[in-house]
Amino acid sequence: MVKGKIAIRKINCSKSRQVTFFKRRTGLLKKAKELSILCDAEIGVIIFSCTGKLYDYASTSMNSVIERYNKMKQDNQQQSITAAAIQFLQTETESLNQQLRCLQECNRRLMGEELSKLGLEDLKNLENVLEMGLKNVRSRKDQIHMEEMRELKRKVDDVEQENVQLRKKLRVVGRDHRESDGEFFAETSCNKERSKMSSQAIPYEDDMPERIVLQLSLQPKPYLLDVQKAASG
Structure with missing residues (x-):
C-alpha cells in the first residue's frame, strides 16, 4: 500500500x-x-x-562548526556590504559623469559652440543667460573699482597726514636749531668782548717791548786808554 x-x-x-x-x-x-x-x-x-x-x-566539533559559521557569516555580510557599496559608487559615478557631460555641453554653448542643435527658443534663453551673466560681471567689476579707489584714497590720506606730522617736526627742529645757534653766537661774542677788554687792561708779556738798560761807567776801560793814546800819538 x-x-x-x-x-x-x-x-x-x-x-x-x-x-x-x-x-x-x-x-x-x-x-x-x-x-x-x-x-x-x-x-x-x-x-x-x-x-x-x-x-x-x-x-x-560543534564549537568549531559554530566558529566557522560565525566567521563565514561575517565575511558574507562584509561582502554584501562591499557589493552594495560598489553598486552605490558605480551609480553615483554614472550620475556624476552625466552631470559633467551636461555642464561641458552648457559651457560649450556659452562659448558659442555647438549651437546648430538649438532652436529659436533655446537661443533666446541662452542670450538672456549671457546678458544676465554680463551684467553681473560688470557689477562686480565696478564694485572692485570702487573698493580700489577707496583704498587708494585712504592711503593718500595717510600719506598726507604723515607729511603734516613731518612738517611739524621739521619746524620744531628748525626752531630749536636756530635758538641753539643764537645762544652759541651770543656766547662767542661775549667771549670776544671779554678777551678784548682783558688784552687792553693787562698786556701779555710777549707783546711788551724789551727794555734796554744802559749802565754808565765812570772809570775807563784799559783797552779804551790804549786807543786814546794811539790817537794822540
Whole structure:
C-alpha cells in the first residue's frame, strides 16, 4: 500500500507529534552523518524539541562548526556590504559623469559652440543667460573699482597726514636749531668782548717791548786808554 502525502502543518495530537518528531529527528541526524561521510562535509545539526530538550550532531566539533559559521557569516555580510557599496559608487559615478557631460555641453554653448542643435527658443534663453551673466560681471567689476579707489584714497590720506606730522617736526627742529645757534653766537661774542677788554687792561708779556738798560761807567776801560793814546800819538 502506497503511503499518501501528509500535509506539512502542525500536528495537534501531542502523542502523534512526539512519534513524528522522534522518527524524523533520527532520520535527519542519520542523513547528516551520511552526508558528512560521503561528501567530506563539515556538518553541525542542533535540534530543540517542543519540550526543550537538546539534540545535536557535529561531524567534527560543534564549537568549531559554530566558529566557522560565525566567521563565514561575517565575511558574507562584509561582502554584501562591499557589493552594495560598489553598486552605490558605480551609480553615483554614472550620475556624476552625466552631470559633467551636461555642464561641458552648457559651457560649450556659452562659448558659442555647438549651437546648430538649438532652436529659436533655446537661443533666446541662452542670450538672456549671457546678458544676465554680463551684467553681473560688470557689477562686480565696478564694485572692485570702487573698493580700489577707496583704498587708494585712504592711503593718500595717510600719506598726507604723515607729511603734516613731518612738517611739524621739521619746524620744531628748525626752531630749536636756530635758538641753539643764537645762544652759541651770543656766547662767542661775549667771549670776544671779554678777551678784548682783558688784552687792553693787562698786556701779555710777549707783546711788551724789551727794555734796554744802559749802565754808565765812570772809570775807563784799559783797552779804551790804549786807543786814546794811539790817537794822540
